[in-house]
Amino acid sequence: MNLLEAWQLYEQDKTLEGHSQNTIHDYKIQLNMWYRYFGDKDIDTITVFDLKQFLVEKGSHLMLSSLGQRIRVMRSFFRWVSEEGYCTSNPARKLKEPKLPHNIPKAYNEEETEILREACVTKLEHALTEFFYSTGCRISEVQMLDKSDINWENRSCIVRGKGNKQREVYFSLKAKIWLKWYLAERTDDDPSLFVTQRAPHRPTTDTIRRNIKIVGKKSKITKNVTPHKWRHTFATHMLNKGAPLEGVQDQLGHADLKTTRIYCQLSGVRRKMIHDTYF
Numbered sequence: 392m393n394l395l396e397a398w399q400l401y402e403q404d405k406t407l408e409g410h411s412q413n414t415i416h417d418y419k420i421q422l423n424m425w426y427r428y429f430g431d432k433d434i435d436t437i438t439v440f441d442l443k444q445f446l447v448e449k450g451s452h453l454m455l456s457s458l459g460q461r462i463r464v465m466r467s468f469f470r471w472v473s474e475e476g477y478c479t480s481n482p483a484r485k486l487k488e489p490k491l492p493h494n495i496p497k498a499y500n501e502e503e504t505e506i507l508r509e510a511c512v513t514k515l516e517h518a519l520t521e522f523f524y525s526t527g528c529r530i531s532e533v534q535m536l537d538k539s540d541i542n543w544e545n546r547s548c549i550v551r552g553k554g555n556k557q558r559e560v561y562f563s564l565k566a567k568i569w570l571k572w573y574l575a576e577r578t579d580d581d582p583s584l585f586v587t588q589r590a591p592h593r594p595t596t597d598t599i600r601r602n603i604k605i606v607g608k609k610s611k612i613t614k615n616v617t618p619h620k621w622r623h624t625f626a627t628h629m630l631n632k633g634a635p636l637e638g639v640q641d642q643l644g645h646a647d648l649k650t651t652r653i654y655c656q657l658s659g660v661r662r663k664m665i666h667d668t669y670f
Contacts (some may be wrong), residue, residue, distance in 0.1 A: 392477045393431045398422050401471050409555045413531045413596075421464045424449060434472060439482040446486075459488040497620065498627040503612050510610035518566070518573040519585065519602055523618050525563035527625030527643050529553075530596045530618040536584040538574065543567065552644040560642055 402415060428445050429437065442465060450458045462483075469483035499507065504524065511517040522533065532550040540548045547561045562570075570584075579591035587594045594602075600618060607616025614620070622643070629639050 392434055392472075394422075394426065394429060394434055394437075395431050397434050397472050397477055398468070400475075400477070401468055404471065411531070411551065411553070411555050414553075418464055421461060434469075434478045435480075437482055439485055442482055442486060455489045462486050462488050497614065498624040499612075499614065499620065501628075503614065504624060504628075506612055507606060507610050507616065510606050512609065514569060514573040514576055515585070515588070516602065516606050517569040519599065520606060520621070521566035521569050522562055523603070523621035524625060525566045526550075526560045527622045527629075527639075528560060529622065529644075530599055532644075533585065533618070534594060534596050534599055537582045538584050539582065541570070541584065543571075550644075553646075556644065558641065558644050 402418065405418070406415060425445070428449065429441070446458065446461065450461055453461070465483045466486055469478070469481045472478050473481035473484075508517075508520060508524075511520050519533075522528070526533075528550055529552065532552055535551055536548060540550075542548060545561075546564070546567050547559050549557050550560055551557055577586070577591070579586060581591050581593065583593040585594055585599065586592060587598055603618050603621070604616055607614075610616070626639055626643060629642075630636070
């Protein structure tokens with residue numbers, strides 16, 4: 392079986408398993424790179440040496456986390472085609488992900504947070520910033536939100552996270568006010584909670600990321616300003632103010648509490664609070 396045909400079957404299977412369209416899109420980017428490198432090759436002729444050569448030639452410039460993602464997709468695909476009987480062996484079986492350094496996610500401190508909020512000019516910038524900060528949502532979750540997903544009375548909404556899992560998240564009163572003002576100035580009929588400014592329609596994640604970056608440039612703070620750093624900031628500030636770890640885990644949509652626990656290391660504030668309370 393050739394690479395393209397095998398990939399189409401793999402993609403169909405992952406879609407049936409409930410993988411999000413964003414995940415499928417990311418997988419397709421990987422396929423396109425393989426296709427340009429290998430051509431529509433018979434998958435039974437692809438060896439572990441071929442895969443390693445591809446990773447060296449096309450991945451040596453990548454951050455270790457990005458290289459690891461490429462290897463995970465390779466292992467997933469070749470494991471699937473092997474288990475389904477479309478190839479006689481799994482050439483990716485012995486591929487190992489690079490060991491990642493234990494980097495602690497960086498967040499904005501209280502002063503930087505207020506500077507960024509004050510740097511917002513448009514109602515869209517205010518609404519996006521307050522929503523990201525008070526919910527800790529992933530950019531893909533915000534992108535897919537519709538106006539009908541918002542429960543104004545409860546200041547909450549249902550988002551679809553990784554693995555298409557749904558969860559309820561809550562947002563602040565400030566976020567509610569700016570969202571209302573932002574929606575009131577819109578004249579389009581698009582169902583999306585946030586839309587592009589020209590010919591309003593659902594924005595891409597790149598468009599949302601660009602909007603957040605614009606605020607960062609206005610603020611003149613030295614840190615890179617991204618939606619994901621707002622997610623780190625939400626978790627850090629919640630934990631530093633004494634929020635229970637499990638509650639932050641639920642809001643972030645982490646499957647494993649260990650993932651949430653890394654935010655406890657971001658600042659000495661929480662550790663000092665615990666020390667002062669119990670020592």
